[in-house]
Amino acid sequence: MIAPRFGDIFRTNATKAGLLPVILPEAIVSALQDAVEADPGTEVTVDLGRREVRAGAAGRRARAVRAARRAQLGRRARRR
Numbered sequence: 355m356i357a358p359r360f361g362d363i364f365r366t367n368a369t370k371a372g373l374l375p376v377i378l379p380e381a382i383v384s385a386l387q388d389a390v391e392a393d394p395g396t397e398v399t400v401d402l403g404r405r406e407v408r409a410g411a412a413g414r415r416a417r418a419v420r421a422a423r424r425a426q427l428g429r430r431a432r433r434r
Contacts, residue, residue, distance in 0.1 A: 356398075356407065358383050376400060376407060 355373060358380040368375045378386075389410050390396045398409045 356383060356386060356400075374400060374402075378407065382407075 355368065356376045356378060359377060360368070360375045365375045386398060386407070386409050390398065393410070396410045398407065400407050
């Protein structure tokens with residue numbers, strides 16, 4: 355999930371459930387939406403290791419995923 359903001363309770367519950375809420379500036383979220391709407395085959399990649407989101411052939415990149423959230427998601431993945 356990528357959005358300019360999430361409610362605190364939703365963000366916490368999503369992370370506990372193993373979902374990654376990615377918060378990016380509204381302009382970047384809009385650009386990602388525009389790219390996917392223009393070409394529904396656009397691949398969007400969230401790279402936890404590099405803490406970035408990449409989209410499309412143009413390679414749009416945005417920094418995301420706080421270190422604490424990344425660590426919490428990593429712990430959940432190892433438990434499964």
